Amino acid sequence: MVLRALRVSAATAARQTLAQPSGLVVTLFFYVCVVSVLSTLWRTATAANDGAVAGYSAVALTWYVATSEAATVSMNTRLIEETGEDIASGSVAVELLRPISVVGLRIATELGRCLPRVVACGVLGVVYARILAGPPPRLLPLLLAAPSLVLAVTCNLVAQHAFAGVSFWIRDARATWFLYQKLVFIVGGMLLPLEVLPPAMTRVALVLPFMAMAYAPSRLASGHLDLWLLAAQLGWLVLLGGLAVAVFSRGERRLQVVGG
Amino acid sequence: MRAMAATSRSAFLESWSNRAGFWTQVLTMVFNDIAWVVFWSLFFRRVGAIRGWDTPRVLLLLAVFTTAGGIVLGVFANCRAIGRMAGAGELDAALALPVHPLGHLLLRRVNTTNLGDIAFGIVLFVVGCQPTVERTAVFVLGVVCSAVLLTGFLVAIGSLSFFAGRDDAGDLGFHAMLMFAAYPVDVFGGAAKLLLSTVLPAAFVATIPARLVDDFDPRLAAALVAMAGAFAFLGWATFQAGLKRYTSGAAWTRA
Numbered sequence: 001m002v003l004r005a006l007r008v009s010a011a012t013a014a015r016q017t018l019a020q021p022s023g024l025v026v027t028l029f030f031y032v033c034v035v036s037v038l039s040t041l042w043r044t045a046t047a048a049n050d051g052a053v054a055g056y057s058a059v060a061l062t063w064y065v066a067t068s069e070a071a072t073v074s075m076n077t078r079l080i081e082e083t084g085e086d087i088a089s090g091s092v093a094v095e096l097l098r099p100i101s102v103v104g105l106r107i108a109t110e111l112g113r114c115l116p117r118v119v120a121c122g123v124l125g126v127v128y129a130r131i132l133a134g135p136p137p138r139l140l141p142l143l144l145a146a147p148s149l150v151l152a153v154t155c156n157l158v159a160q161h162a163f164a165g166v167s168f169w170i171r172d173a174r175a176t177w178f179l180y181q182k183l184v185f186i187v188g189g190m191l192l193p194l195e196v197l198p199p200a201m202t203r204v205a206l207v208l209p210f211m212a213m214a215y216a217p218s219r220l221a222s223g224h225l226d227l228w229l230l231a232a233q234l235g236w237l238v239l240l241g242g243l244a245v246a247v248f249s250r251g252e253r254r255l256q257v258v259g260g
Numbered sequence: 261m262r263a264m265a266a267t268s269r270s271a272f273l274e275s276w277s278n279r280a281g282f283w284t285q286v287l288t289m290v291f292n293d294i295a296w297v298v299f300w301s302l303f304f305r306r307v308g309a310i311r312g313w314d315t316p317r318v319l320l321l322l323a324v325f326t327t328a329g330g331i332v333l334g335v336f337a338n339c340r341a342i343g344r345m346a347g348a349g350e351l352d353a354a355l356a357l358p359v360h361p362l363g364h365l366l367l368r369r370v371n372t373t374n375l376g377d378i379a380f381g382i383v384l385f386v387v388g389c390q391p392t393v394e395r396t397a398v399f400v401l402g403v404v405c406s407a408v409l410l411t412g413f414l415v416a417i418g419s420l421s422f423f424a425g426r427d428d429a430g431d432l433g434f435h436a437m438l439m440f441a442a443y444p445v446d447v448f449g450g451a452a453k454l455l456l457s458t459v460l461p462a463a464f465v466a467t468i469p470a471r472l473v474d475d476f477d478p479r480l481a482a483a484l485v486a487m488a489g490a491f492a493f494l495g496w497a498t499f500q501a502g503l504k505r506y507t508s509g510a511a512w513t514r515a
Contacts, residue, residue: 030435036452037443044447045307053307178288182295191299196306 005100010112017116024120031073031121032128038065038191039132054195060222061193062133066125067145067221068190068214071152074117079110079157080177083164093255103161103248110157118153122146137223144230148217151233155240156184156213162244168251183208189215193222212236263359268335268367275370282372289376293326296442297384313444316388320473323385324399325442325466328406330377332414337371339411343418343430346502349509362415362499395473401481402469405488409464412491413437415499422502433460441465461487 017024042061046053056064076082083106086092095102129136136142163180185191187201188210194202205211216229276282297319304315313321332339342365345351354361354368385391385399417433440462445453457463464487472481 026431026435029432030439033436033439037439040452041303041443041447044310045303048310049307178292182292185295186298186302192303197302198305 002100002104006104006108009105010108010115013109013112014116017113024117027073027117028120028124031069031124034069034073035066035125035128035132038069039129043133054193056193056195056222057137059133059135060137063129063136063142064193064218064222066129067122067149068218070118070121070125071149071156071214071217072184072190074114074121075153075156076110076113077181078177079160080164080180083161084167084176087164087167087251090255096252096255101245101248102252103165103244107157107161107244111154114153114157115150118149122149136221138225141220141223141225144225144227145217145221148220148230148233151230151237152213152217155209155233155237158237158240158244159209159213162240162247165244165247165251168247168254183210184213187211188213189218193219209236209240263357264363264367267359267364271368271370275372275375285373286376286379289330289373290380293322293377293380293384296322311444311446313446317470317474318444319384320389321444321466321470322442323381323389324402324406324469324473325381326377326384327381327403328410328465328469329438329441330374330379330381331403331407332410334371334374334376334378336366336411337369337374338365339414339418340430340434341369341418342415342499343421346419346506347421347424349507351506352508355503355506361503362496366411366415389473394476398473398476398481399469402472402484405484406465406469408488409461409491410437410441412488412493412495413461415495416491419495419498419502422499422505436460437462437465441467461491464488 039062042053042056042065043058046056046058046061051057053061092102095105098105160177160180163176166176187194187197187205187208189205190213194205194211194215197205205215212233216233219226219229300318300322301315304313304318308314338345345365351361351365354364357364381403385396389395389399391399414430414434414437418430420429437460440456440460445456445463445467448456453463464484468480468484471477472484
């Protein structure tokens with residue numbers, strides 16, 4: 001019953017995304033712009049560094065960037081802000097009347113909204129990276145990058161809900177999305193592979209959840225058959241999911257006691 | 261002019277009325293911009309200089325880009341919304357006023373978050389870009405030209421929705437312009453570089469002003485001023501032409 005409700009909600013949201021092709025076009029256009037800029041930057045950098053940077057060739061870096069951007073561009077960047085607003089304004093209280101988990105339904109809906117964009121960016125990314133840089137370094141890791149990409153987006157959505165749940169206690173936590181987004185940019189490996197960071201910073205970034213949101217699928221797509229990345233993503237998904245449920249459960253109790 | 265000044269003042273006071281919110285938003289954007297400094301520092305630390313660009317030069321680019329972008333998206337915040345308002349027929353209130361509607365629209369709303377960009381850009385220039393009298397003068401010239409060009413471009417592309425009825429072009433143009441302008445255009449070559457210096461003049465938003473601060477070239481400066489003037493005219497002309505096609509949406513907004 002609960003699973004069916006979540007599935008229907010996700011499917012409805014996905015249909016809404018597909019019913020607004022102009023929004024999808026803007027997302028894809030932005031995706032192409034970002035991949036063009038970053039891949040050009042990295043290819044120029046590898047050309048100036050004997051063909052490789054931190055063990056990545058120009059081809060690998062192009063596939064890396066195409067994947068990391070697909071994982072992030074397809075997200076609603078202001079999800080934390082919007083969820084925080086719903087909580088701070090008290091409008092989330094209406095959702096408590098439903099016989100289903102508030103955070104579960106929100107995550108399922110957002111995932112449904114996001115998946116068509118992920119698929120579109122992923123397909124476009126494969127075509128674009130092939131044209132820009134050539135075939136992928138290795139096929140098997142690239143195939144594994146597909147489920148990893150879905151896991152990355154799911155981890156990101158779940159973490160954003162856990163993060164936004166702070167609004168149950170702090171009234172104006174909306175601006176924190178900037179902070180979260182920049183963590184994904186740098187220590188999540190969206191803009192640059194984690195191996196490019198100073199060694200100590202790489203070690204720290206690899207044990208943070210943000211690596212599951214961009215670095216993991218991108219590392220696979222760039223030809224590295226690191227299966228532990230998928231396991232790490234699953235582990236983080238369970239942990240972040242538990243955290244989001246815990247934050248919302250406590251927040252909802254507070255809302256019922258104190259009021260919205 | 262007095263009416264415009266009053267409009268601008270009231271927009272700033274509106275933004276300033278919530279002090280805590282004001283500072284939170286400004287500091288949030290400053291933090292956001294610091295992340296870019298971190299990115300570029302890590303990037304060049306690893307790869308070294310490429311095509312004449314290194315950390316100090318990119319920080320200069322970032323100073324110009326954030327200051328000019330902050331002025332456009334912070335002080336003239338509505339320049340991003342003109343397409344949406346024109347398409348939805350929400351300009352009635354601005355058209356009823358005894359001032360030029362474009363000027364009123366541009367000054368009507370301040371986006372507090374982007375004011376943080378202005379603060380960041382100026383501080384970055386002062387702290388990290390070796391300001392001398394000459395360099396500061398060229399920096400100011402570059403920022404002004406960049407802001408004029410960017411405003412003209414966004415107004416022109418937003419005004420296309422007077423004709424198309426939708427603001428998709430405005431959104432696409434906005435994303436493309438900011439994306440390409442934030443990186444040194446010199447990393448691109450051939451046709452892409454030509455495109456970024458003409459149709460989508462991203463090169464003139466930050467790369468060329470930053471180059472002028474480091475190595476002033478009167479001909480390049482003249483090209484920058486001419487480009488800013490051309491896009492300011494293009495923005496104004498497209499908006500004026502679009503107004504003749506405007507259809508009210510019977511929605512009386514604050515515009």
